[in-house]
Amino acid sequence: MSTDTQARTGVYEVMFLAGQAAAASFGDLVAHINHLIKRANGEVIAMKKWDERRLAFEIDKQKRGVYILAYLSMPTDMVAHLERDVQISDQLMRVLITSADHLTEEEMKANDDRTGLDTEAKLKAEQGDAADSEGSSKARLGAPEQAASMDQDADADVDADLDSDEDED
Numbered sequence: 001m002s003t004d005t006q007a008r009t010g011v012y013e014v015m016f017l018a019g020q021a022a023a024a025s026f027g028d029l030v031a032h033i034n035h036l037i038k039r040a041n042g043e044v045i046a047m048k049k050w051d052e053r054r055l056a057f058e059i060d061k062q063k064r065g066v067y068i069l070a071y072l073s074m075p076t077d078m079v080a081h082l083e084r085d086v087q088i089s090d091q092l093m094r095v096l097i098t099s100a101d102h103l104t105e106e107e108m109k110a111n112d113d114r115t116g117l118d119t120e121a122k123l124k125a126e127q128g129d130a131a132d133s134e135g136s137s138k139a140r141l142g143a144p145e146q147a148a149s150m151d152q153d154a155d156a157d158v159d160a161d162l163d164s165d166e167d168e169d
Contacts, residue, residue: 027121
């Protein structure tokens, strides 16, 4: 009689919810999700960004969130570990894990957009780098540009009023 028991594996549909702050560094967010999945001995079948939308109610003072949908194969006893790791995580706000037995592997793979996730992560990183370099090169003293241009418009209006007053005299 053998005492070896094999861990049962299941296929799961997992929806991760991240806040706007975590989504700003999208590449780090995806890497963090992959790390949590590996900790749960899971294997990613498919993953994609599902949506970015306003939340029905505030969660941790966040009004908007980014949803990432993943299909995983992992041991059934590790589901609770993944949920606990997400609850501890600073980058993720919520997770919903459901069984995906009703889907075939081809249907799951049809939702795979990991290359799109990588592309979006690179684009957001480039935009962040461009914004950082632009912000540092435009250091100024004094009033903001918009306020300065509004002051110039106001000065022009006053000059026009003075010219019209002089014409009346």
